[in-house]
Amino acid sequence: DAGVIQSPRHEVTEMGQEVTLRCKPISGHNSLFWYRQTMMRGLELLIYFNNNVPIDDSGMPEDRFSAKMPNASFSTLKIQPSEPRDSAVYFCASSPRGGTSGVETQYFGPGTRLLVL
Amino acid sequence: SQKIEQNSEALNIQEGKTATLTCNYTNYSPAYLQWYRQDPGRGPVFLLLIRENEKEKRKERLKVTFDTTLKQSLFHITASQPADSATYLCALSYPGEKLTFGTGTRLTIIP
Numbered sequence: 001d002a003g004v005i006q007s008p009r010h011e012v013t014e015m016g017q018e019v020t021l022r023c024k025p026i027s028g029h030n031s032l033f034w035y036r037q038t039m040m041r042g043l044e045l046l047i048y049f050n051n052n053v054p055i056d057d058s059g060m061p062e063d064r065f066s067a068k069m070p071n072a073s074f075s076t077l078k079i080q081p082s083e084p085r086d087s088a089v090y091f092c093a094s095s096p097r098g099g100t101s102g103v104e105t106q107y108f109g110p111g112t113r114l115l116v117l
Numbered sequence: 118s119q120k121i122e123q124n125s126e127a128l129n130i131q132e133g134k135t136a137t138l139t140c141n142y143t144n145y146s147p148a149y150l151q152w153y154r155q156d157p158g159r160g161p162v163f164l165l166l167i168r169e170n171e172k173e174k175r176k177e178r179l180k181v182t183f184d185t186t187l188k189q190s191l192f193h194i195t196a197s198q199p200a201d202s203a204t205y206l207c208a209l210s211y212p213g214e215k216l217t218f219g220t221g222t223r224l225t226i227i228p
Contacts (some may be wrong), residue, residue, distance in 0.1 A: 004160070042206075042220035043161070043206065043218040045215050045216070045217075106161075108161050108162070110159055111158075
């Protein structure tokens with residue numbers, strides 16, 4: 001299995017531009033998570049989906065952030081307009097079962113390193 | 118809200134010694150506690166999960182303990198090797214709630 005796939009791996013953009021991050025979860029996994037990691041705040045959950053339905057988006061920082069999962073094999077995280085404070089590493093993770101039973105392991109992708117100038 | 122503290126940002130250990138990392142939490146005890154390893158430029162990788170009714174869990178050179186009285190988990194790597202150098206994250210979870218991660222401890226094993 002190729003694991004969780006994310007693209008792009010690196011993104012440099014200018015403030016105000018739209019940024020779209022992409023994720024392909026592990027086949028057969030029911031849950032998908034988007035995280036943001038910074039030195040100051042560590043790993044923060046932004047949103048998670050179960051069976052393609054958004055369950056908890058309380059971690060999404062602002063209306064500038066939006067996420068979709070149109071099917072079981074693809075999800076996007078969009079930032080519009082982007083700001084310098086959005087600079088971080090964004091991870092996508094997937095899990096075999098429902099996202100909040102507590103015991104499921106999460107499998108992380110390699111991350112997208114975003115720099116907003 | 119739950120607060121998670123990992124004892125130090127960085128820890129240096131001599132090769133062959135046991136490395137011990139600490140994860141402390143406030144408020145109520147989690148049902149499950151997980152440990153992940155993260156290498157530079159990569160996503161976290163799951164290592165071990167321990168339940169609140171378990172005192173200890175082992176996997177090869179790794180050992181995790183869970184003390185709900187002290188609200189603490191200890192993560193041990195015995196006979197440490199330079200290849201064990203990485204950032205280690207603890208994460209707490211409760212049924213019906215999302216996984217919450219600590220900020221991590223960067224471990225360096227010195228040859």
